[in-house]
Amino acid sequence: MQELNNKIAELLTNNLVSIFISYKKGLNGKIKPAFFTKPNEVYENYFGDEAQQNLAVYVHKPEVKKYSKVGILANIFALKALLQLYAENQIKDNYLTIVTVNQDNKVIVFADFNEIESYIAQHQIEKNTNKQKEINELLSLSREKRWEFWVEQLSSCIKCYACRAICPMCYCSKCTVELNQPQWISVPAHSLGNFEWHIMRMMHLACRCINCQECSRVCPMNIPLHLLTTKINSDMEEEFGQIAGMKTTLDFALNTFKVDDYENFIR
Amino acid sequence: MSDFEPKIIAFVCNWCTYAGADLAGTSRIKYAHNIRIVRFPCTGRIDFMLLLKAFQSGADGIIVSGCHPADCHYTAGNYHARRRWIVFQNLLNFLGIDTRRITFSWVSAAEGAKWGHLVNEVVDNIKKIGPYTEYAKLGKIGIGSISEGNYARIE
Amino acid sequence: MKILSGKIMNYKTLKIDNLDLFFNEIKKSGKNLLVPKKKGKTTYFSSFININDVEFNYIQTTISPKSALFPKVEELISFKKDDGTYVVTEPSIEKETIVFGLRPCDAVGLEYLSNFFLNEKSDFTVRLRKENTTLITLACKNFDENCFCTSVGLSPASIKGSDICLTDIGNGLFYAEIITDKGEKLIAEHSALFSNAEKINKESYVAQVPLKFDSDNLIKNIKNYYNSEKWTINSLPCLGCGACAFVCPTCTCFNIEDEANPVCGTRLRCWDSCAFGIFTLHASGHNPRPIQSNRWRHRVLHKFGYSVTNMDTLSCVGCGRCIRVCPAGMNIIEQILDLQEA
Numbered sequence: 001m002q003e004l005n006n007k008i009a010e011l012l013t014n015n016l017v018s019i020f021i022s023y024k025k026g027l028n029g030k031i032k033p034a035f036f037t038k039p040n041e042v043y044e045n046y047f048g049d050e051a052q053q054n055l056a057v058y059v060h061k062p063e064v065k066k067y068s069k070v071g072i073l074a075n076i077f078a079l080k081a082l083l084q085l086y087a088e089n090q091i092k093d094n095y096l097t098i099v100t101v102n103q104d105n106k107v108i109v110f111a112d113f114n115e116i117e118s119y120i121a122q123h124q125i126e127k128n129t130n131k132q133k134e135i136n137e138l139l140s141l142s143r144e145k146r147w148e149f150w151v152e153q154l155s156s157c158i159k160c161y162a163c164r165a166i167c168p169m170c171y172c173s174k175c176t177v178e179l180n181q182p183q184w185i186s187v188p189a190h191s192l193g194n195f196e197w198h199i200m201r202m203m204h205l206a207c208r209c210i211n212c213q214e215c216s217r218v219c220p221m222n223i224p225l226h227l228l229t230t231k232i233n234s235d236m237e238e239e240f241g242q243i244a245g246m247k248t249t250l251d252f253a254l255n256t257f258k259v260d261d262y263e264n265f266i267r
Numbered sequence: 268m269s270d271f272e273p274k275i276i277a278f279v280c281n282w283c284t285y286a287g288a289d290l291a292g293t294s295r296i297k298y299a300h301n302i303r304i305v306r307f308p309c310t311g312r313i314d315f316m317l318l319l320k321a322f323q324s325g326a327d328g329i330i331v332s333g334c335h336p337a338d339c340h341y342t343a344g345n346y347h348a349r350r351r352w353i354v355f356q357n358l359l360n361f362l363g364i365d366t367r368r369i370t371f372s373w374v375s376a377a378e379g380a381k382w383g384h385l386v387n388e389v390v391d392n393i394k395k396i397g398p399y400t401e402y403a404k405l406g407k408i409g410i411g412s413i414s415e416g417n418y419a420r421i422e
Numbered sequence: 423m424k425i426l427s428g429k430i431m432n433y434k435t436l437k438i439d440n441l442d443l444f445f446n447e448i449k450k451s452g453k454n455l456l457v458p459k460k461k462g463k464t465t466y467f468s469s470f471i472n473i474n475d476v477e478f479n480y481i482q483t484t485i486s487p488k489s490a491l492f493p494k495v496e497e498l499i500s501f502k503k504d505d506g507t508y509v510v511t512e513p514s515i516e517k518e519t520i521v522f523g524l525r526p527c528d529a530v531g532l533e534y535l536s537n538f539f540l541n542e543k544s545d546f547t548v549r550l551r552k553e554n555t556t557l558i559t560l561a562c563k564n565f566d567e568n569c570f571c572t573s574v575g576l577s578p579a580s581i582k583g584s585d586i587c588l589t590d591i592g593n594g595l596f597y598a599e600i601i602t603d604k605g606e607k608l609i610a611e612h613s614a615l616f617s618n619a620e621k622i623n624k625e626s627y628v629a630q631v632p633l634k635f636d637s638d639n640l641i642k643n644i645k646n647y648y649n650s651e652k653w654t655i656n657s658l659p660c661l662g663c664g665a666c667a668f669v670c671p672t673c674t675c676f677n678i679e680d681e682a683n684p685v686c687g688t689r690l691r692c693w694d695s696c697a698f699g700i701f702t703l704h705a706s707g708h709n710p711r712p713i714q715s716n717r718w719r720h721r722v723l724h725k726f727g728y729s730v731t732n733m734d735t736l737s738c739v740g741c742g743r744c745i746r747v748c749p750a751g752m753n754i755i756e757q758i759l760d761l762q763e764a
Contacts, residue, residue, distance in 0.1 A: 190409035
């Protein structure tokens with residue numbers, strides 16, 4: 001992908017960015033994030049289908065924040081994550097240079113977040129009907145069966161917090177689950193602690209999750225966290241018509257309300 | 268099941284439902300004694316995790332109640348809470364947690380009678396459904412080595 | 423570092439077709455048998471139910487068998503208020519456990535782990551579990567680019583730490599080396615399934631894992647690497663989750679959590695990881711390892727430096743799990759090669 005490499009090298013040479021976050025091939029052939037600081041390193045750059053990780057997560061990393069200007073190669077999910085982060089006031093103006101490659105293999109450098117907003121609007125990600133099908137299948141089961149399914153899945157959680165670490169929207173410097181005096185979320189990885197942790201994480205991600213499904217990809221225990229994120233996202237869209245990572249302004253369903261939100265479940 | 272006396276935890280707001288329950292008392296309205304009331308400043312303060320903590324501590328049913336829409340002492344706490352409940356209920360239902368055991372309601376300071384009815388209704392309902400132990404049991408699953416069910420199914 | 427070998431007590435063969443019978447006999451005898459199982463992309467150890475659930479096609483299990491000795495959550499003590507007095511109980515350690523299908527590197531890893539818990543002060547839960555656990559190792563026929571056991575002085579043929587070591591020698595046969603009394607006892611209980619065999623050279627039946635780096639050189643120079651700039655550059659992808667530590671067969675760090683109310687409660691020992699930001703956070707607010715590169719350095723230097731000083735052995739067995747599981751593609755081999763290159 002020569003055009004992209006040239007672009008990155010150009011950004012680095014002209015000091016428009018002091019570090020550029022992209023992908024490269026590791027020693028074992030696995031694609032991993034790369035952090036280029038010099039133009040002569042850019043030949044290592046890799047771009048292709050295997051480059052899955054959502055690089056937006058590195059924007060919060062203290063070591064990355066030390067660089068004055070950061071460039072980042074963003075796929076569509078990373079773009080959504082960056083837009084949501086911008087809406088949540090987590091990205092300073094003029095700090096990031098965001099680069100993407102569109103379907104026609106054209107390199108795009110975004111001038112500002114408004115451009116990203118319109119880019120995302122034009123490049124809607126198709127809804128993954130498979131995931132929706134899995135969810136519907138689960139919902140068609142009896143409650144007891146569903147409970148059994150999730151107890152089995154979540155009991156295997158070892159609480160390595162890879163889901164939290166990989167998540168671009170989990171940027172709290174201190175997570176509730178780490179507080180233990182007094183303890184609010186049960187820290188041990190027994191089933192109760194796992195349920196509390198995943199329910200809390202989902203509630204905190206409701207309408208903020210951009211559904212990149214990285215948490216599901218990285219889980220060492222293969223817990224289908226994407227079912228939870230997809231479910232909570234489709235709920236938010238259905239109930240309140242809001243989707244995360246679409247606007248430069250904060251539009252967070254749980255931060256606001258409508259007087260005529262339905263309440264047929266309230267007596 | 269006739270001798271089963273359910274434990275019901277009620278999370279109520281200070282300004283409406285708590286005062287409503289008070290009115291029920293001063294009006295000498297009799298209702299089921301299975302209820303333990305926890306008073307909060309506002310329904311907006313009732314964290315979703317509190318409901319789970321109640322189930323963990325052995326509650327068979329939960330009532331969450333506050334001011335009617337447009338009546339909130341803090342203007343909008345109940346509206347925010349209402350949205351949170353919609354999301355939370357859907358999530359719990361998806362995870363297979365028994366949402367029949369959670370009752371949401373609006374009870375104003377003048378509705379002592381409604382409060383009495385509500386509690387009676389909930390207690391009757393939970394008596395019919397039976398005790399809820401599934402969730403409280405979770406704390407025992409996954410402790411010990413793998414042989415003790417680290418990855419095993421619930422018994 | 424020489425290839426580790428122990429005294430082998432006996433040699434046997436076992437028909438692979440008889441494995442089902444062997445497993446069922448163990449299960450019937452009331453012992454707990456842990457076998458590799460697959461769930462999506464994950465392979466982990468779980469109780470044997472049926473031979474069809476047992477996974478044989480793996481280079482290395484995703485999750486290490488360390489939970490047989492050191493579970494992710496375990497109860498150390500519990501108390502209950504009874505008639506105004508507190509009754510304290512220690513947990514009862516479960517029945518005899520047999521772990522089948524771990525790799526030779528895992529057996530060494532578990533030996534390191536139990537030495538860590540038992541050497542200075544004997545940890546009673548780990549000691550009881552260790553006494554009750556028999557390890558049946560399966561020598562590797564395959565390897566991938568993340569395996570580096572040969573670089574840390576082991577090999578797919580090493581028998582250190584195992585009680586019984588099985589090698590697939592073709593013709594539907596397992597060649598069994600019985601290494602310890604525990605192994606001997608288990609074989610004796612199921613002697614009908616095993617036939618006597620001569621000692622064979624099993625090198626030709628196991629994988630030949632290429633050398634990735636020179637560990638002698640690494641240990642010798644490890645002090646010079648502390649201030650290397652490579653730590654910062656290489657740890658930039660690291661996100662600070664605990665996946666590497668939790669799948670590692672030799673990571674022993676734990677955290678004590680008390681879950682109690684005035685009526686009853688338990689003290690639990692849970693896995694912890696040096697990659698977490700708050701792992702070294704002091705009560706004062708000071709954090710001696712404030713950034714991720716410090717934590718990554720600590721992990722690597724512990725495996726190849728501190729444990730050599732403290733316990734006279736490497737605490738990395740080259741299983742490659744941390745490399746396979748890392749969400750951000752961190753690679754301990756790359757780091758070591760980079761250090762040695764500089």
